Amino acid sequence: MTSYSAEALSRAVAAVCPDIRLRIEEGVVSDEHHLWWELSCCILSSQVPYPLAMAAADAIDARGFLHKTEGNQEDLAERLFEVLSTPLDVEGKKRSYRFPKAKAGHLASTWAAVAGTGGSLKALISRDVNDVRAWLVAHACGIGPKQASMFLRNCGVTYDLAILDRHVLNYMSAQGIYSGAQTSISGLSQYGRHEQRLRDHAREMDCPVGLLDWAIWIVMRVANRKQEAVLV
Structure with a gap:
């Protein structure tokens, strides 16, 4: 878990989201x-x-x-x-x-x-x-x-589904929208409930949840690396 504040993390994620949008290729992979x-x-x-x-x-x-x-x-x-x-x-x-x-x-x-x-x-x-x-x-x-x-x-099929890996779950914990101890969620029903919470958060940030989680993944990895460097 990172020591950065929820506000600092959300600001960083919001700053990365536009870059993520630019990296997306148009269309669905159908080959x-x-x-x-x-x-x-x-x-x-x-x-x-x-x-x-x-x-x-x-x-x-x-x-x-x-x-x-x-x-x-x-x-x-x-x-x-x-x-x-x-x-x-x-x-x-x-x-x-x-x-x-x-x-x-x-x-x-x-x-x-x-x-x-x-x-x-x-x-x-x-x-x-x-x-x-x-x-x-x-x-x-x-x-x-x-x-x-x-x-x-x-594959570009949808950006309305979330990839809830440990980085995203840690971010959600920092934002107070996830309180579980699990670093991965396997059940589809439980996964869907937590995904909806992140989707609501994404709506507040005006970013599709499938792009928001990508931005979160980038920010959280950087934040964790910086924190580890300080501790060394």
Whole structure:
């Protein structure tokens, strides 16, 4: 938790929000190839540094897995495991992915769930965003409300869903709109209640909640780093 005041944090977040708006690309990502890359990153980034998750998603994508795959879930899981077990190039260094077997299984299971609908990710994201998020949480292995919300935001589908990570929850605690001890919220119903509180806060700041949480993430990381530097 940062020692900065609620007012100072909200001022900093308000200052960052316009820059976040400028960074958004117009339109929804609808290419099946890119959609699977985004969803892979969200699944692979749980408890893993995001650059490593991106490198893993790149390696899977380079082999045409997920968006081109035909066959069965078990074969796909084996092929994914082989990719994730191979050291990856991450920012000029070789890194090993932390959970190759588990995440290979999660990705293969998610692929099978999407294939089982008789459709595609492109068809899936055309539905109501709340229904899509609920479907992902229920059927995409390794995906919780936070990861599902991140996928939909990163694809440009919606900016009305929040990514409630530990930085955002700490900010909410500082603002007095979250009093829980949890640093992550897994249940969709509970997640929705806390998301609505942040959405109300976002409305007061005249910023879509899906962009506000991005600004919060930036501000809180900087604030925490500055505080750690002072303590050293």
